[in-house]
Amino acid sequence: MKIKISFHSIASLIFTFLIFGNFSVYAKGVVKRKPVEIVFWHSMSVYQENALENMIEEYNKIQNDVRVTGIFQGLYNDVRIKLLNSSKSGNLPDIAQVAVEYLDPFIQEGLIEPLNDVIPDEDKNDILQQFWSCVTRNGKIYAYPFNQSVQVLYYNKEAFKKAGLDPDKPPKTWNDVIEYGKKLTKDFDGDGRIDQWGILISLEGVFGFTPLIRQVGGEFLDEERKKALFNSDKGVKVMKLLLDMAYKYKIMPANWNLFEGTNAFLSGKIVMGPITCAGIKFAENNLPWELGIAPLPYIENKSVLLGGAGLVIFTDSSKKRKAALNFIKWLTNKENCIKWHENTGYLPLRKSAIESYELKSFYLKHPNYKVPVDQLPYARPPDFTPMLPQIDQIIRFAIQDIMINRKDPKSVLDLAAKKVDELLGGEKE
Amino acid sequence: MKLIRLCLLFIALSATTILADQVYLKDLRITGNRITKKEYIMRLIDLKVNKSYDVDRLMDKMSIIKDRLYSTGLFENVFFDDQIDENNNLILTVKLREKNYLHFGPSGRIYYKDALYPDIGLYIDYLNLLGRNNRLYINTPMYENQGIAIKFQNDPMRNYQFTALLKYLVDKSNRVSESSIKSFTVVPEITFSVFNDFEIGSSFTYNRYNGSSFLFAPELSYSSNQKSKRHITLDTSIILGAGEQKSVIYGISSRANYKQELLLQMSLKVNALMDFLDGDVPKNLELTNRSRGYPYGYLSGNKRFYFTSEISFPLPWSPNISIAIFVDSDIIGYNNLKSILSGGAGLKLYSRFFNPLNIDLIVGKGIEINFNNEL
Incomplete structure (x- = not known):
């Protein structure tokens, strides 16, 4: 009898053998048990979402007791609004990533409980105090710090080289920035329009303004959070510096927002700009030219703003709270804290991470990531108040009025301060 | 006599500085390699157990080793986990996550x-x-x-x-x-x-x-x-x-x-x-x-x-x-x-x-x- 073996059957045999042989390796040790379901709302998009989703996937793989589902819910402000709306209908997620400046309304509404008693001492001592201070109000810790960032100066090393500047010697002060900016701002085709700007400082409200006012020894709000201080001489000095950059030295476009500025930076039309360190990984992977990262320049004192978000537990169920806490502890442990830093650019939260051999060896090949960590000694959170989102809007309009409409800084800041004082007074009442 | 004391102090300080920059690698562990053979990985990691390393040199080596491990195309993630034991010796664990092959x-x-x-x-x-x-x-x-x-x-x-x-x-x-x-x-x-x-x-x-x-x-x-x-x-x-x-x-x-x-x-x-x-x-x-x-x-x-x-x-x-x-x-x-x-x-x-x-x-x-x- 003649046996016919077709190529189809040979191929099928090979496939069966290799595929099932391979799957068997992954199938080992899987025990089915009904896990606790945890819903996690977050604001991480694009590459940050991938990094976070990978970590969630890994957590779901390494244990069978808890199953976490991460759901992207928009930017921080979108999450804030969605959470406040959901709280009314009782549909809050179990965990949410809440921007540190948006914690206060949830505390005020009694939607979140302090975590002081459930945070192990090991975490309390290992996670740096600056990060705890972002999620602590009146001594009570309301969230686990997670993705924290500071601004750093991004710059285009190739544009530096073309302008005859040393790409390894970025500007240290804002006065240096002006000098560098003069060399870097170019009208290549001579049509009277600037083709390459030296710098763009996109003063995005409170977060752009606060570190600069602190750099001249000023403060944004008073300690009791009852009075605006940004309209002092210090605030006026900061705005005059920015006006000079735009109109006197003409090294910065006056009317570009963060979105326009980021696009212009990507396409090489802006050489320098203060941007969050959370974008380092994205920039390194996506820019067609060599990226340099330098500490945020200073005016008189060094100061950077510590921003970002914490992980907040909303669930009331004790079983879910325990599961949520275990997940958060895992997500912020030393190893994950390092991986999160390496995969995004966000700051490493733990002393043990910063001192680790892993990170020190990583920095040898990726020195850009070390710059924001070196800024930690002078990084401070913003002046927290439940009115911060509203104050932020007031400041944005004020800065626009000064920079675009060229109104007198002192009178615009005074008017803004009056509105802020009213808001803060209203809060007191 | 003063000069001799000064010299001794200088030598002692120098020795301390040298020792402070040294670390003794007591153990090297590899985890996460379900399919990749340990011997294969060890060939790419040129670190020796029971040996003292200059810390800066060790960082350099680790950075090179990490590159080398990623260059194999076999790993999604390579992570060095360090632990210091009670005698201040280093225990290094190379944690690997393999790709699907x-x-x-x-x-x-x-x-x-x-x-x-x-x-x-x-x-x-x-x-x-x-x-x-x-x-x-x-x-x-x-x-x-x-x-x-x-x-x-x-x-x-x-x-x-x-x-x-x-x-x-x-x-x-x-x-x-x-x-x-x-x-x-x-x-x-x-x-x-x-x-x-x-x-x-x-x-x-x-x-x-x-x-x-x-x-x-x-x-x-x-x-x-x-x-x-x-x-x-x-x-x-x-x-x-x-x-x-x-x-x-x-x-x-x-x-x-x-x-x-x-x-x-x-x-x-x-x-x-x-x-x-x-x-x-x-x-x-x-x-x-x-x-x-x-x-x-x-x-x-x-x-x-x-x-x-x-x-x-x-x-x-x-x-x-x-x-x-x-x-x-x-x-x-x-x-x-x-x-x-x-x-x-x-x-x-x-x-x-x-x-x-x-x-x-x-x-x-x-x-x-x-x-x-x-x-």
Whole structure:
């Protein structure tokens, strides 16, 4: 009898053998048990979402007791609004990533409980105090710090080289920035329009303004959070510096927002700009030219703003709270804290991470990531108040009025301060 | 006396400083290697247990080791976990997360011009054979061409590269005569790294098609730093061989590949190929058009210039999917060279089991769907 073996059957045999042989390796040790379901709302998009989703996937793989589902819910402000709306209908997620400046309304509404008693001492001592201070109000810790960032100066090393500047010697002060900016701002085709700007400082409200006012020894709000201080001489000095950059030295476009500025930076039309360190990984992977990262320049004192978000537990169920806490502890442990830093650019939260051999060896090949960590000694959170989102809007309009409409800084800041004082007074009442 | 004390103090301080910069590696552990052999990994980690290291030098070494481990292509994640024991000794754990090593999917193409010419098959690509980074690629064309192609590549981390191709093909595309043409080809090839960016090597081909022929092709190749945003490879080989009844085959083959990373992970690839092959060349080794969107053997000759360029970019909202736009062209012939041009767009889908799955739609003489998964 003649046996016919077709190529189809040979191929099928090979496939069966290799595929099932391979799957068997992954199938080992899987025990089915009904896990606790945890819903996690977050604001991480694009590459940050991938990094976070990978970590969630890994957590779901390494244990069978808890199953976490991460759901992207928009930017921080979108999450804030969605959470406040959901709280009314009782549909809050179990965990949410809440921007540190948006914690206060949830505390005020009694939607979140302090975590002081459930945070192990090991975490309390290992996670740096600056990060705890972002999620602590009146001594009570309301969230686990997670993705924290500071601004750093991004710059285009190739544009530096073309302008005859040393790409390894970025500007240290804002006065240096002006000098560098003069060399870097170019009208290549001579049509009277600037083709390459030296710098763009996109003063995005409170977060752009606060570190600069602190750099001249000023403060944004008073300690009791009852009075605006940004309209002092210090605030006026900061705005005059920015006006000079735009109109006197003409090294910065006056009317570009963060979105326009980021696009212009990507396409090489802006050489320098203060941007969050959370974008380092994205920039390194996506820019067609060599990226340099330098500490945020200073005016008189060094100061950077510590921003970002914490992980907040909303669930009331004790079983879910325990599961949520275990997940958060895992997500912020030393190893994950390092991986999160390496995969995004966000700051490493733990002393043990910063001192680790892993990170020190990583920095040898990726020195850009070390710059924001070196800024930690002078990084401070913003002046927290439940009115911060509203104050932020007031400041944005004020800065626009000064920079675009060229109104007198002192009178615009005074008017803004009056509105802020009213808001803060209203809060007191 | 004071001077001696001062000297002793200086020596003591110096010694302390030296000791402070030293660390004693007490243990080195490896975790997460379910398939990759420990011995293979240890070969890439040149650290010795029970030895003191200068801390800065150790950092340097760790950085190099990490690069080396990632260069194998076997690991998704490499992490150094350090622990200091009660005696201030270092215990280093290299935590690895392995990739999926098995990829499979469709291969070949479907071509349409007046009639449908399906020439599709299946491929399996296994990246970590025997846990030592050996690669096995099996392709089984199942329609117009039937047969099997098996390719083996040894560990790319070695300073020599051995590849072996074994191909048995039954060409049933001749619909008129209903006859099939069988060919059998074996190509072992070995290359060695010389200097940093250069390789020399040679391949030997045994080809059976009606009669037997042998080809010997020494080659020289250059490859620039693969991690830079611009990457070039150049490759030239001289072909010498013998066909049936001791007839001569000779030729030269050169290729140049250029890859540049553009904004937002867009990338530009340009490949150019120049071949000259003459003498008693067996039909199945003849120079034919490579441009997609044309029938196999649409043009043939002893001279061929092939050029293809592609721009690809990942979808911002779904980075596992990339879109590619490309153009192919051939200039080919004996004395009268003819040219052809085709172009199209493709989809690259990256997933655990596809690396990636390519689906290209090309318009040329006809319309082609190409799965473009040749190793």
